[in-house]
Amino acid sequence: MTMQQPIPVPPPDEAPASPAEAIARVTPMMEQYLEIKAAHQGLLLFYRMGDFYELFFEDAEIASRTLGIVLTKRGKHQGADIPMCGVPVERSEDYLHRLISAGHRVAVCEQTEDPAAAKARGNKSVVRRGVVRLVTPGTLTEDNLLDARANNYLLAIARARSSAGGDRFGLAWIDISTAEFMVTECSGGELAATLARINPNEAIVTDALYNDSELGQTLRELPAVTPLTRDVFDGATAEKRLCDYFAVATMDGLAQLTRLEATAAAAAVTYVDRTQVGKHPPLSPPAREASGATMAIDPATRANLELTRTLAGERRGSLLDAIDCTVTSAGSRLLAQRLAAPLTDAPGIARRLDAVSTFVADSAAREDIHSILRGAPDMSRALARLSVGRGGPRDLAGIRDGIVAADQVLARLSELDQPPQEIAVVMAALQRPSRELAAEFASALDEQLPLIKRDGGFVRQGYEPALDEARNLRDASRLVVASMQARYADTTSVKGLKIRHNNVLGYFVEVTAQHGDKLMSAPLNATFIHRQTLAGQVRFTTSELGEIEAKIANAGDRALGLELEIFERLSAKAMAISDDLRAAAHAFALLDVATSLAKLAVDDNYVRPDVDDSLGFAIEAGRHPVVEQALKRNGEPFIANACDLSPSPAQKSGQLWLLTGPNMAGKSTFLRQNALIALLAQIGSFVPATRARIGIIDRLFSRVGAADDLARGRSTFMVEMVETAAILNQAGERSLVILDEIGRGTATFDGLSIAWAAIEHLHESNRCRTLFATHYHELTALSAKLPRMFNATVRVKEWQGNVVFLHEVLPGSADRSYGIQVAKLAGLPPAVITRAKSVLSKLEAQDRGQTARALVDDLPLFAVPSRAAAEAAPPSEAELLMDAVKALHPDEMSPREALDALYALKAKLPKA
Numbered sequence: 015m016t017m018q019q020p021i022p023v024p025p026p027d028e029a030p031a032s033p034a035e036a037i038a039r040v041t042p043m044m045e046q047y048l049e050i051k052a053a054h055q056g057l058l059l060f061y062r063m064g065d066f067y068e069l070f071f072e073d074a075e076i077a078s079r080t081l082g083i084v085l086t087k088r089g090k091h092q093g094a095d096i097p098m099c100g101v102p103v104e105r106s107e108d109y110l111h112r113l114i115s116a117g118h119r120v121a122v123c124e125q126t127e128d129p130a131a132a133k134a135r136g137n138k139s140v141v142r143r144g145v146v147r148l149v150t151p152g153t154l155t156e157d158n159l160l161d162a163r164a165n166n167y168l169l170a171i172a173r174a175r176s177s178a179g180g181d182r183f184g185l186a187w188i189d190i191s192t193a194e195f196m197v198t199e200c201s202g203g204e205l206a207a208t209l210a211r212i213n214p215n216e217a218i219v220t221d222a223l224y225n226d227s228e229l230g231q232t233l234r235e236l237p238a239v240t241p242l243t244r245d246v247f248d249g250a251t252a253e254k255r256l257c258d259y260f261a262v263a264t265m266d267g268l269a270q271l272t273r274l275e276a277t278a279a280a281a282a283v284t285y286v287d288r289t290q291v292g293k294h295p296p297l298s299p300p301a302r303e304a305s306g307a308t309m310a311i312d313p314a315t316r317a318n319l320e321l322t323r324t325l326a327g328e329r330r331g332s333l334l335d336a337i338d339c340t341v342t343s344a345g346s347r348l349l350a351q352r353l354a355a356p357l358t359d360a361p362g363i364a365r366r367l368d369a370v371s372t373f374v375a376d377s378a379a380r381e382d383i384h385s386i387l388r389g390a391p392d393m394s395r396a397l398a399r400l401s402v403g404r405g406g407p408r409d410l411a412g413i414r415d416g417i418v419a420a421d422q423v424l425a426r427l428s429e430l431d432q433p434p435q436e437i438a439v440v441m442a443a444l445q446r447p448s449r450e451l452a453a454e455f456a457s458a459l460d461e462q463l464p465l466i467k468r469d470g471g472f473v474r475q476g477y478e479p480a481l482d483e484a485r486n487l488r489d490a491s492r493l494v495v496a497s498m499q500a501r502y503a504d505t506t507s508v509k510g511l512k513i514r515h516n517n518v519l520g521y522f523v524e525v526t527a528q529h530g531d532k533l534m535s536a537p538l539n540a541t542f543i544h545r546q547t548l549a550g551q552v553r554f555t556t557s558e559l560g561e562i563e564a565k566i567a568n569a570g571d572r573a574l575g576l577e578l579e580i581f582e583r584l585s586a587k588a589m590a591i592s593d594d595l596r597a598a599a600h601a602f603a604l605l606d607v608a609t610s611l612a613k614l615a616v617d618d619n620y621v622r623p624d625v626d627d628s629l630g631f632a633i634e635a636g637r638h639p640v641v642e643q644a645l646k647r648n649g650e651p652f653i654a655n656a657c658d659l660s661p662s663p664a665q666k667s668g669q670l671w672l673l674t675g676p677n678m679a680g681k682s683t684f685l686r687q688n689a690l691i692a693l694l695a696q697i698g699s700f701v702p703a704t705r706a707r708i709g710i711i712d713r714l715f716s717r718v719g720a721a722d723d724l725a726r727g728r729s730t731f732m733v734e735m736v737e738t739a740a741i742l743n744q745a746g747e748r749s750l751v752i753l754d755e756i757g758r759g760t761a762t763f764d765g766l767s768i769a770w771a772a773i774e775h776l777h778e779s780n781r782c783r784t785l786f787a788t789h790y791h792e793l794t795a796l797s798a799k800l801p802r803m804f805n806a807t808v809r810v811k812e813w814q815g816n817v818v819f820l821h822e823v824l825p826g827s828a829d830r831s832y833g834i835q836v837a838k839l840a841g842l843p844p845a846v847i848t849r850a851k852s853v854l855s856k857l858e859a860q861d862r863g864q865t866a867r868a869l870v871d872d873l874p875l876f877a878v879p880s881r882a883a884a885e886a887a888p889p890s891e892a893e894l895l896m897d898a899v900k901a902l903h904p905d906e907m908s909p910r911e912a913l914d915a916l917y918a919l920k921a922k923l924p925k926a
């Protein structure tokens with residue numbers, strides 16, 4: 015989060031009295047600057063001066079640091095130098111992008127009058143300036159400031175305090191680049207997961223919330239948080255502000271919002287209004303997201319499962335990257351949205367799966383649609399730019415091409431036999447935009463279009479007679495200038511005479527210095543009026559040239575004016591049907607997602623999952639979508655594994671699988687793959703398995719791997735425990751819980767005890783479907799008492815003292831971890847390996863398993879179904895000695911190690 019300190023603004027009416035104060039006098043320009051800056055505290059002010067945006071004071075220091083540009087000085091303020099830096103207007107978007115990415119907000123201040131008009135008011139008048147827009151991370155529309163494949167959400171968070179049942183939060187999020195507008199309400203406990211799902215680029219909150227000690231931590235996880243005054247979050251005026259924005263008398267017809275949702279929604283539109291300064295980007299009416307409609311996934315789980323980014327922060331290697339075969343930016347955004355919010359209603363999931371199935375079955379249709387979509391433009395972002403006056407001719411062309419593509423897609427879809435519901439909805443949406451509009455745009459727009467409208471040159475010849483006439487006049491006059499040049503060269507006998515143009519003199523006659531005098535003397539000086547003498551050239555004008563120049567300028571201005579008028583007219587026509595265009599754009603995105611998931615299913619051999627309201631979870635031959643692709647690239651196979659956490663008829667709750675197995679065997683992969691398969695199923699995707707039946711999962715939890723969170727002052731173990739606590743406190747019967755090696759980060763017995771107690775809690779209280787991987791083999795003994803617990807292990811083979819990983823998950827439990835073999839593979843020095851082996855054999859001789867079995871018997875919590883096998887007698891000294899000799903590998907020992915081992919063995923003998 016970034017915040018700026020206010021800069022010192024001088025008292026306005028202070029008249030300079032002493033010489034010192036005279037030095038400190040504020041220039042009129044600085045006075046204007048400070049006034050504008052004072053109204054935009056917390057933002058960097060881009061102050062337009064000619065071809066540059068200048069930044070002053072602390073703004074200049076921040077910008078020069080962030081952008082790596084030179085910090086200079088300009089004049090003095092209160093006796094001190096004013097730090098300054100500037101960015102050229104031409105390249106300002108680049109700089110804006112970097113400032114926004116660094117979490118800053120920028121107020122763009124333009125000259126709002128012609129400098130000539132300011133001069134006319136008096137010599138010392140400053141050109142009027144005003145802020146034309148605020149550029150903030152959550153309110154961007156420019157293509158090059160946005161990531162085409164991700165949504166750019168602004169999120170407003172409103173809180174209702176309650177002493178009784180805990181705080182409630184109203185959330186409203188808007189992507190002004192696509193007009194999406196969503197609202198929801200959640201409890202304090204659900205806030206972190208909801209924020210992680212929405213993944214906003216900027217959040218706005220009240221000052222009070224911003225400074226709240228409890229929430230501060232959660233907010234700091236967000237990329238940018240902007241505190242605003244309370245009036246923006248005023249519940250009493252919320253409805254009115256929403257009505258004003260949507261120009262309706264009541265919101266009832268648009269959306270049914272709770273008061274808290276309306277408060278957040280009103281705050282969001284108020285902020286949009288403020289940042290766009292007077293422009294009014296159209297938004298869809300706020301759509302209410304029912305709570306519980308999507309799978310809750312907390313931030314740690316999202317990060318651990320590497321859904322959209324890997325733990326290293328890369329898109330490559332994430333689940334999204336592995337499954338994204340979309341061909342349009344809007345499709346890619348929709349897929350990311352779906353992955354962030356898997357559904358929890360089985361019929362909704364089935365509708366999505368039906369659409370995917372259609373294109374799995376019909377490869378030709380899938381490929382045809384993909385190739386049409388590949389060339390289709392991003393209509394929703396084009397519309398958004400047009401709506402705030404930042405659109406260009408290519409945005410109009412985008413809409414034209416979008417409608418043409420809609421026709422092509424429709425033609426192809428109508429060949430399908432009985433399209434399923436989602437495709438029928440897509441077809442209906444594609445029919446909506448007016449075909450006449452596309453035809454008109456096609457006749458109005460040229461083939462080659464400039465990026466910006468400012469210089470004209472985008473309307474097709476023949477579209478508007480008045481424009482053609484003005485253009486002809488302008489071009490004919492240019493020809494006249496060319497013929498004048500020939501005539502003047504002739505009459506003056508100066509062969510090299512040229513007629514040129516620049517912005518200061520306009521059209522002028524130019525000769526080399528040696529001919530200057532000739533034109534300045536009679537009789538030629540009656541025609542040629544001297545304007546400028548440079549080192550090598552002399553410049554003149556003539557009254558005839560002046561006249562023709564006026565004609566050219568007039569015709570040019572008129573042509574440009576007409577073109578801009580046409581642009582506005584076409585743009586208004588597009589805006590008038592923006593709902594239809596947006597519906598068609600969304601339909602493209604839906605189709606892109608359905609066809610690309612079908613492509614993925616076919617290419618990677620996925621199967622349609624059965625998703626229902628049971629508590630079942632049965633995967634046959636499941637695979638990890640990301641690891642499988644990585645192995646495939648190296649030509650290696652992925653070993654498929656089954657997993658069944660379904661409740662048995664006798665036991666109504668899901669099973670808990672305890673997975674033991676050597677290091678590197680594939681435990682983490684197995685755990686994650688089952689979570690990812692469930693997630694894929696609930697976004698409506700086929701899954702990497704030969705069969706999958708999944709009862710809706712409402713919350714997904716994972717504790718996988720461990721990372722320090724030093725920024726938050728938490729050690730690895732603390733992070734692990736905080737995440738485990740969240741799971742034990744929140745998981746319910748419909749949750750899926752993935753726990754990987756909890757308790758690993760502390761002393762063995764502490765860790766074992768925590769893991770032990772956590773398993774009991776999950777089994778008895780949470781009763782959720784659970785996968786639990788561990789190296790504490792003692793825990794397998796718990797299956798004797800916990801009827802829904804099932805032991806599974808990953809198989810390895812020992813071969814010539816080495817371990818071979820088979821990656822097969824089977825019933826049973828591992829007896830050892832092969833940690834030393836893995837360490838050997840990793841290249842630990844042989845001496846260390848040998849020593850570790852002898853330490854291990856000693857430790858193993860103490861047999862922790864006994865303790866575990868004893869504990870199982872002693873548990874006060876549960877009834878013991880059957881007594882465990884009688885405790886084995888402790889090993890004799892002779893047995894210990896034999897174990898130690900067995901652990902020796904003479905071939906791998908140096909003479910020195912062998913000697914040490916001999917001494918060690920001797921030391922083990924009972925003292926005589």
Ligand SMILES: Nc1ncnc2c1ncn2[C@@H]1O[C@H](COP(=O)(O)OP(=O)(O)OP(=O)(O)O)[C@@H](O)[C@H]1O
Pocket residue numbers: 641645651652653654675676677678679680681682683684821
């Ligand atoms: N089913 C599989 N088929 C093929 N290769 C696999 C499979 N599962 C895992 N692997 C490979 O084995 C490597 C190790 O897997 P993983 O990290 O899941 O092991 P682990 O048992 O969790 O190890 P540790 O206990 O040391 O954390 C993976 O990076 C992957 O390349």
